[in-house]
Amino acid sequence: MNLSFQTQAGVLNVDIRSLIIAGWAGRDRDAVEHHIEELAALGIPRPSAVPLFYRVSSQQLTQSAAVQVLGAESSGEVETFVFHAAGELYVSIASDHTDRKLEAHSVAFSKQACVKPVATVAWKLADVAAHWDELVLRSWIREGGRDVLYQEGNLASLRSPQDLISGFTQGKTTLPAGCGMTCGTVGAIGGIRPATSFTMELFDPVRQQSLRHRYEAEILAEVE
Structure with a gap:
């Protein structure tokens, strides 16, 4: 999937040919267990290992501000998105938008069922x-006519990209060229729930900079 990012050095065009969703990527085992219990409340089975690396079609990536989803049971979750381009690693953000109804049947299939919105700005990981x-x-999600904080947490609660990359590549220090990986999420405030408007942010308090992206989800009717 061809993506275009604004970087400090200018526009970076990258062809992402391989997409990895790193699941259960918390650094704190108690926090991981909390997220597992959140999903268990929705009927979603426990993972077979922690972390897990789900393979998803790179064609599911999109930088559009408008997406379409089937049915009303899907929801977004913000994650850092690390990818290899031009000889080095970059970081942006993505939403692992997931069909929660299907997730109760198969986490892997639920991740493939929804597009994955990605921001249009990236930083060098270095x-x-x-x-x-x-x-x-x-x-943030749109509820009752206003934006409500849905997730918030610093990255100290999640495994580092280097840790996840090493786990996926069996010890290597970087991703293959054209490979992108989402690196886990933080818990939902008030529980996981669907919303048609989702805003996500990665905030850098040291440099006082943010990566932000907002998208609207059009719900398509389920026809049987």
């Missing part, structure tokens, strides 16, 4: 690596 744990993930 520019934030030294203070990675201080970066903050946030998301």
Whole structure:
């Protein structure tokens, strides 16, 4: 999938040919267990291992501000999105938008069922690596006519990209060229629930910069 990012050095065009969703990526086992219990309340089975690396079609990536989803049982979750391009690693944000109804049947199939919105701005990973744990993930959903904080947590609660990359590549220090990986999420405030408007942010308190992206989800009727 061809994606285009605005970077400090200009526009970066990258062809993502392989997409990995790193699941259960929390650094704190108690926090991981909390997220597992959140999903268990929705009937979603426990993972077979922690972390897990789900393979999803790269064609599911989109930078559009408007997406379509089947039925009203899907929801977004903000994650850092690390990818290899032009000889180095970059970081942006993506939403692992997931069909929660299907997730109760198969997590892998549920992740494939929905598109994965991605921001249009990226940073070099090297520019934030030294203070990675201080970066903050946030998301908001539209409820009752206003934006409500849905997720918030710093990256110290999640495994580092280097840790996840090493786990996926069996010890290598970087992703293959054209490979992108989402690196886990933080818990939902008030529980996981669907919304048709989702705003996500990665905030850097050291550099006072943010990556942000908002998308609207059109619900398509389920026809049987």
